[in-house]
Amino acid sequence: MEGHVIRIDIQSKHFGGTQVLGPVRFDIQPGETVALVGPSGIGKSTVLRIVSGIDDRFEGTVQRPENMAIVFQEPTLLPWRSAVDNLLLTHTDLDRAGAEAALDRVGLAGRGAAFPGELSLGMQRRLSLARAFAGRPELLIMDEPFVSLDTEMADQMMNLTEALIAQTRPATLFVTHARAEAERLADRILELRGKPATHVG
Numbered sequence: 001m002e003g004h005v006i007r008i009d010i011q012s013k014h015f016g017g018t019q020v021l022g023p024v025r026f027d028i029q030p031g032e033t034v035a036l037v038g039p040s041g042i043g044k045s046t047v048l049r050i051v052s053g054i055d056d057r058f059e060g061t062v063q064r065p066e067n068m069a070i071v072f073q074e075p076t077l078l079p080w081r082s083a084v085d086n087l088l089l090t091h092t093d094l095d096r097a098g099a100e101a102a103l104d105r106v107g108l109a110g111r112g113a114a115f116p117g118e119l120s121l122g123m124q125r126r127l128s129l130a131r132a133f134a135g136r137p138e139l140l141i142m143d144e145p146f147v148s149l150d151t152e153m154a155d156q157m158m159n160l161t162e163a164l165i166a167q168t169r170p171a172t173l174f175v176t177h178a179r180a181e182a183e184r185l186a187d188r189i190l191e192l193r194g195k196p197a198t199h200v201g
């Protein structure tokens with residue numbers, strides 16, 4: 001898939017008087033999967049918010065594509081919209097058949113009319129993945145997507161995520177505090193360390 005290098009060049013990030021991040025600089029190549037690891041509270045989500053553009057109050061620059069998708073820890077679905085409508089509202093260029101096909105790819109064939117509350121938590125997470133991949137993102141950002149799942153469901157979700165990444169080939173940046181997840185999914189692992197945090201790897 002064509003695409004541009006994503007270039008992250010954070011010099012520093014403060015919350016009030018506290019410097020949370022020092023220099024964090026890395027590129028993500030098109031189709032590459034990079035994992036960001038480190039202990040809780042080190043600044044991983046802060047880096048993701050900066051990379052995604054949700055937080056622009058930092059010193060430095062980020063070059064990112066417009067076509068981007070974010071998967072949070074919790075599914076963040078609209079509860080009063082059906083599964084299909086959750087996809088159509090995010091992707092205005094998608095038609096109903098395209099939305100149904102996206103559901104099919106995550107094992108939710110035929111469940112398009114269901115509301116999120118009618119789906120199991122595992123299905124809600126799969127719907128959230130379907131929504132992220134339906135727009136064929138050039139950049140995919142995931143913040144601890146497999147946390148708080150039991151081992152079997154985490155394993156299923158990782159298999160599904162791997163398959164969707166292989167089909168769509170986005171540049172992917174994902175956060176985890178589980179080294180095994182990082183080693184399984186990522187081409188490259190960056191570790192945040194220190195106060196203010198900077199990276200190794």
Ligand code: ADP
Pocket residue numbers: 015020038039040041042043044045046047
């Ligand atoms: P991680 O995702 O690695 O667990 P975070 O990026 O969420 O860590 O947080 C890094 C540090 O920044 C923590 O000390 C956290 O308390 C602090 N922090 C995060 N968000 C805010 C905020 N909105 N205001 C003040 N401090 C924050």
Ligand code: MG
Pocket residue numbers: 044045046143
């Ligand atoms: Mg976090």
